[in-house]
Amino acid sequence: MKIVVLERNSVGPDIDVSCFEELGEVTYYRNTVTIDEVKERVKDADIIVANKSPMNEESLKDAKNVKLICEFATGYDNCDLNYCRERGIWVENVVDYSTAMVAQHTFTMALALSQSLAHYDEYVKSGEYSAQDRFSNFSVPFYELDGKTWGIVGMGNIGRRVAKIAKAFGCRVIFYSITGKSTCTDYEQVDKETLFKESDFLSLHCPLSDLSRNFVDKEALSKMKKSAILINVARGPVVNNTDLYEALENGEIRAAGLDVLEKEPLQLTNPLSKIKDSNRLIITPHLAWGSVEARERCVRGVYDNIKDFLQGKPRNLVNP
Numbered sequence: 001m002k003i004v005v006l007e008r009n010s011v012g013p014d015i016d017v018s019c020f021e022e023l024g025e026v027t028y029y030r031n032t033v034t035i036d037e038v039k040e041r042v043k044d045a046d047i048i049v050a051n052k053s054p055m056n057e058e059s060l061k062d063a064k065n066v067k068l069i070c071e072f073a074t075g076y077d078n079c080d081l082n083y084c085r086e087r088g089i090w091v092e093n094v095v096d097y098s099t100a101m102v103a104q105h106t107f108t109m110a111l112a113l114s115q116s117l118a119h120y121d122e123y124v125k126s127g128e129y130s131a132q133d134r135f136s137n138f139s140v141p142f143y144e145l146d147g148k149t150w151g152i153v154g155m156g157n158i159g160r161r162v163a164k165i166a167k168a169f170g171c172r173v174i175f176y177s178i179t180g181k182s183t184c185t186d187y188e189q190v191d192k193e194t195l196f197k198e199s200d201f202l203s204l205h206c207p208l209s210d211l212s213r214n215f216v217d218k219e220a221l222s223k224m225k226k227s228a229i230l231i232n233v234a235r236g237p238v239v240n241n242t243d244l245y246e247a248l249e250n251g252e253i254r255a256a257g258l259d260v261l262e263k264e265p266l267q268l269t270n271p272l273s274k275i276k277d278s279n280r281l282i283i284t285p286h287l288a289w290g291s292v293e294a295r296e297r298c299v300r301g302v303y304d305n306i307k308d309f310l311q312g313k314p315r316n317l318v319n320p
Helices: 018-021 037-042 081-088 097-114 117-125 157-168 192-200 218-222 241-249 292-310
Strands: 004-007 026-028 047-050 067-069 090-092 148-153 172-176 201-204 229-232 255-258 281-283
Touching: 018 292, 037 229, 047 292, 067 292, 081 090, 090 292, 097 157, 097 201, 097 229, 097 255, 097 281, 097 292, 148 157, 148 192, 157 172, 172 192, 192 218, 218 241, 241 255
Parallel strands: 004 026, 004 047, 047 067, 067 090, 148 172, 148 201, 201 229, 229 255, 255 281
Antiparallel strands: none
């Protein structure tokens, strides 16, 4: 089997991927972006390992031997599932490998923002703390999670982990189902208006779809508490970045923590790039999923998917 890894560095050059070589003849590419690059590199492939590279009719039509596409991810919005199904190409993802880290990052940002850590760190390092005549300082208010309402969009593996942690902090947990089909009964399910009006913290953990695109827009933000904190560790287009910029500038919400953006990497045309105040906005470079342990689990998950495929067994098939 000829295995082509299109985005080897998407799991980081520090992570060993040599296990794939047990399964076939492997060709690695550091990164693959354009349709033309994909077409050229997969034309003789039996198995493709990808992440963001476009997997559709245009990029795959000349790849006559492809039988399996493995995602270095849980998400598969780069892949035209209908076309692959018509071609008889299996598409498989890796499930639950990053749940712990994404949940951890959610609270890392929420706690940093709610406790004004950037302000107080700078206050000490600037010398102002050393110059004051008292042992403590709390000139910028900060708040507890205990007793607050934590809203969640997307009650899958990550949403449930976040809910469990929020509950441990003493939060009331509410959630909204984008599809309206959630069967979760462990936490209170609410409508969209209630979600935005009552959440002190609102974290997003839903996949990107026509239902979730621009879910957090100007209208939604206008319904939130001025003290609310928004966390997006889902997909960038779930939040309208221009509307969020205006809400932060106008004080409609207190702060936001983003690990994902409408276009990545951050474009200088994105108005959020103008906000340099880390007490109002923290942006991390799409790393919430990427602890060493999570990336190792991701590679192992792809390895297992390929191994099972070679034995004729679908393991994490997303286009049955």
